[in-house]
Each structure stands twice: as structure tokens, then as C-alpha cells.
Amino acid sequence: MKTLSMKSLVGAMMLLSAPAFASSTTDFEASITAAKSPTSPGGTTIVRSEIRNALDAFLNDVGFGVDSTERAYLTTRVSDTSFQQSMTGTAAKYFADFYEVNDAVFTGYPLNLYPVAQTPAVLFGATGSFASARIHEGYIPNGQGIANQQTLGEAFSNAFGPQASIFEPITVRELIGQLSAYSYNVDEVEGAVAYITQISRNSNRLYRTGWSCRGCGAPGYTQGFAIAAVSTDRRFVRMMSVTTYAD
Incomplete structure (x- = not known):
């Protein structure tokens, strides 16, 4: 289960190291390479399920969600026209939605339900x-x-x-x-x-x-x-x- 801790996140984020970031980006890029394979479900085009699986790398590496360094990396992918065009419309929408909600801000805003x-x-x-x-x-x-x-x-x-x-x-x-x-x-x-x-x-x-x-x-x-x-x-x-x- 991809669990986001709601307490002590700021302190936990200070413990993150470069190897954790390297692992998440490496896993992400490996998934993207596999997704572009002609034998993958979408052929050389990245489909929604493939980008979802690839982005999970940023959630599963240390369990605290997308941190600021990973966010900066994803920003480069958001502005990468070639990468964006390699995805189907629904895959690009998932990437955009994921990027939006996972903004690496670990202080919640006042929302009372x-x-x-x-x-x-x-x-x-x-x-x-x-x-x-x-x-x-x-x-x-x-x-x-x-x-x-x-x-x-x-x-x-x-x-x-x-x-x-x-x-x-x-x-x-x-x-x-x-x-x-x-x-x-x-x-x-x-x-x-x-x-x-x-x-x-x-x-x-x-x-x-x-x-x-x-x-x-x-x-x-x-x-x-x-x-x-x-x-x-x-x-x-x-x-x-x-x-x-x-x-």
C-alpha cells in the first residue's frame, strides 16, 4: 500500500538522501524505457497504466510521497515536449494530475470537512x-x-x-x-x-x-x-x- 505519513513529515524529509532520489528516478526511467518497447501494451506509445506504474517509483522509494528533489525532476519531464508527445492523451492527463496534487508541500492547508x-x-x-x-x-x-x-x-x-x-x-x-x-x-x-x-x-x-x-x-x-x-x-x-x- 502506498502510504503517506501525515505526521513528522518535515523532519523525515530532512533525512532523505541522494541515493533515494537516484533510485526513484532510475526506476522511473527504467519503467519508461520498458513502456516504449514495441512489445509493451501500448507499443512505443506510453499508455495510462504504464505512466501510472512508472510514477509509483516516486511514492514507493521512501514512503513519504514526492519530495522537493523528485518534484524538480518531474518538472523537467512536464516541460519536455518530446516526452509529453510520447504519451497517449489519458496518460498525459494522469501525469499532469499526479504532478499537480503531489506538489512536495508537506504542510497541510486548512481544510475542515x-x-x-x-x-x-x-x-x-x-x-x-x-x-x-x-x-x-x-x-x-x-x-x-x-x-x-x-x-x-x-x-x-x-x-x-x-x-x-x-x-x-x-x-x-x-x-x-x-x-x-x-x-x-x-x-x-x-x-x-x-x-x-x-x-x-x-x-x-x-x-x-x-x-x-x-x-x-x-x-x-x-x-x-x-x-x-x-x-x-x-x-x-x-x-x-x-x-x-x-x-
Whole structure:
């Protein structure tokens, strides 16, 4: 699981060394080389799944997310026209979304999420597996920051309890797939998608994360996933947390 620690990140980042950065960039470039192979899934063109796998190198190396040195490296790739043209449109969108949310800022901005007044059944227009889903929303005061990786993680933990994994950019199609894997009620899934994307429709900023916890709202172990939708100005956020397992 790609876990982002929400505490003591500044101190932890000071311990990062050049070899860790070298490892992440080396792994990234190795994945890119493989993705451009004629025998790869996209042939010589990099597809979304390949760029996603390659970018995981920056999340898995030390477990603290994208640091400032890695961010600077990714900036060179953002401005590399040849590299950008080597990706499909959906792959380039994933790269851009990943780059945006993982901005190497490890101080969260003030985002307080509060429970919405109505139940999921009312909001989605159907009752099913998401009847017990928890939905919170809120906004960052004007001029006090935007919803980046650190802010989303802290807001989730403060609102729902567990510590989240890394928030990963997703498409509406991936959102539908995520929800459909848990609920077989088509009306409920469609209602949930409509309600969630109401916030991100113009910005197309959707994220998902996994979480797990022992003693968070249940006697034993619980786990699940969360979806975050972010507005165009990156200030308003709507999150839904779903428990998929509890012992």
C-alpha cells in the first residue's frame, strides 16, 4: 500500500538522501524505457497504466510521497515536449494530475470537512451497499491554500479517523469501476457518481485512496476506500468513505 505519513513529515524529509532520489528516478526511467518497447501494451506509445506504474517509483522509494528533489525532476519531464508527445492523451492527463496534487508541500492547508445533512440513500436516490457510507465536505478559506496531497490526507484523517494511503488521480470511468465493484445496484452507483462529480465536473479532479484501521469505529480491524472530488479552484472538497471490511 502506498502510504503517506501525515505526521513528522518535515523532519523525515530532512533525512532523505541522494541515493533515494537516484533510485526513484532510475526506476522511473527504467519503467519508461520498458513502456516504449514495441512489445509493451501500448507499443512505443506510453499508455495510462504504464505512466501510472512508472510514477509509483516516486511514492514507493521512501514512503513519504514526492519530495522537493523528485518534484524538480518531474518538472523537467512536464516541460519536455518530446516526452509529453510520447504519451497517449489519458496518460498525459494522469501525469499532469499526479504532478499537480503531489506538489512536495508537506504542510497541510486548512481544510475542515463536515458531515453532509442527508443520508446516502437520499443523496444517491437509491439504497444499497453505500447506505452506511460517510460523506463529508468543506472548503479551504480563500487565499489560504489549495487541495494538495498533504491537505487531502490530513483532512481525511481529521474527518474520518484512519490515516489514508496516497490519494491517486482517477477518471470518471475508474470511479464508476471502483463503485461498481462494491455495489451491484446500478441506480445507486449512478446516483453516487452524479453526486460526487457534481463538485469536480468542471475541474475533472477526482482522487481515490485506501485506508485501514484497528479500533476506528469498530472493535476490530476495518478497511475501505475513499473518493475525493475537488472543485476547479481546488478549494472545495467532497469526500466519501466506504468501509469494505470489518472483523
